[in-house]
Amino acid sequence: MAGGLRFGSLFKIPLYVDFTWFLIFFLITSSYGTMLSAQFPQWGPALAWGTGIILSLSVFASVLLHELGHSIAAQLQGIKVKSIHLFLLGGLAQIEEESKTPWGAFWVAIAGPLVSLGIFLLMTFLPVPTQSPFGVIVSGLAVTNFFLCVFNLLPGLPLDGGNIVKAIIWGFTGDKYKGIQGAAMGGRLIGWGLIGLAIVPVLLRGNFDNIWFAVVGWFVLSTASRYELYAKTESRVQGLVVESSMAVPIRAVPQADSVEQFVRNYLISMNDQPYPVVNEANTVVGTIGPREVQALAETAWSNTSVSQVMHRLEGQDTVSPGQSLEEALKRIRERGLQFLVMVRPNGEFMGFVTEEQMQSHLVRQLQFSEAKS
Template sequence: MNGTIRVGNLFGIPFYIHPSWFLVLGLVTWSYSGGLLAQFPQLPGGLGLLLGLMTALLLFASVVAHELGHSFVAIRQGIDVKSITLFIFGGLASLEKESKTPAEAFWVAIAGPLVSLILCGIFTAIGVTTPVSGPIAAILGVLATVNLALALFNLIPGLPLDGGNILKALVWKITGNPYKGVSFASRVGQIFGWVAIASGIIPLIFFGSLANVWNLLIGFFLLQNAGNAAQFARVQAKLDGLTAADVVTTNSPIISANVSLREFADEQIIQGWRRFLVTDDDGQLIGAVVADDLRTIPTTQWSETEVKQIMRPVAASTTVKSDQPLLEVIQLLEQQKLSALAVIRENGVLVGILEKTAIIQLLQNEPLANPA
């Protein structure tokens, strides 16, 4: 998320807050202290404000606890939690990867709402079993209610909500296909998104009422995220089972280390590539040569100079194994901001070059592998 501020670690997980969160903190503090002061007029204004702030912070702590619920279950499955972020619509635990089985995905998804339900139970129990009264009892009631609402809202069965992830796991379990699960659950999420938008827009248009404007915002948020999830699933479905070797460019720019610069210059003109991968007699990748480097050698010496004399080393980070899954290759291209990678077999023999554009073409042209 853009513009988030890192505020430290929670159990080793980087913890971020989006600036929009402070706006919500202010609004929640203001509305709860206002509510408390109206309910308990004898309360000094400063104390009311302080209690309002404390309530708001406890509400956000509840949201964090919910996200930690997801995170701990994910960590137990060997999944890294990249971050927990608080933002205008609540919290978000960003997981490094998906669970391996539908059952595991189910447990990650349900863990958050379970934590919220448990917190609701704890706040209710404290309110009922201890002799608290007045503002503290009211705050406990609010905390219990909000945690219950947090659990129930998140259980709405559409992506990106937890209920959507539970639905995804169920469809995955039934069909044996994780992408069908995402596709179905994100479609349901889009329906809920439209319902939320309609519930915000209808009062606005017909009665000029802003009462449900929040629904409108939530609706757009759901719609956008459900759409992203569906698109990501389509990409994954299409690339599933493919490896780096499947998108290697035919007639890749490969040149033997022993050829002369004269031959290289001719080859370069015929093929039109700017950069060639250089192989030894066994076909192993040993470097790369760029057409511009020809200029460093006088033309008169091109016949007796070999490519290996002007070649540059190739960083291991710009090569991939031919059997590497294409999804991992895309991540690598994104992380390293590369447009091409050299593909090599297990034994070090060069297969060819893999270009980012080839993957983009594949995604645009090929029919869906798993139409859902």
């Protein structure tokens, strides 16, 4: 979420309010003000509306504390929290990365509702005269935090309850993306449920009181669908291994061959790609291509062996077929390599993969997974 007005920071986390938040603040304040003026006419309008404003601000503080709960749980796991935003539908802590373990994710998810539950219990058992402005604020805080806790615990993404479901499925199956998909399904059900709660009274009695549920329901529904798509795409990318993007394997060069033999038998044009060089045991020991040949005077081609001029293979040049495509792409980019040599665990040569091959394979897979969802 971008933009908004920065109003401070807590625990090194910058705090923002979105402009839509002012709308909700205005609506809540005016409904509290009207309600309190009618309920306590003896207070006079100034006290009634003043209490209304403080009540409204306390709703805002409750949401903020709830988000701080999530944020501090993340910070305790060494995860950076970029910001906390308050907006039309509540709050959002922007946590930089996900917890490493399901148990960690579970704590981040439940920390917010636990804070709300704590404030609810504190406010419920605080002995204050209920008819005083202070008493009204305390009971208002209790009600707000009760709903913050219960609503957020509904078991579907993007709600906290959804993140708890995700962490539990992730813990049992070891597959985070299965967890996200399960919890996103819950989110879709909750979204439709909320929309139903808004629409049914309209259809039956022409009653628009619950129409706000439709807005929240739509938000939950569309966010849950995005989570589902994300999980499908990510699980597909994670499952890809380098082998799947390898082009047809090519012939290897025996290391005892002379450079002249190599040029005659392999290098058809000087634009040709490098070839793997293998020893007697068919273990890949290096690569040779136009670059190595050009560095050698033509008169020396016949009495120089391939093994003398080849590029000796280093650990960073090789991949095993089962290695993740994502990691292999990252390595080839970071080290600026032309290609990776794919070798079986026993050292046997399998083929080459280039960045281009891996990239286009990845794009095809992603398009495929989008078409399916």
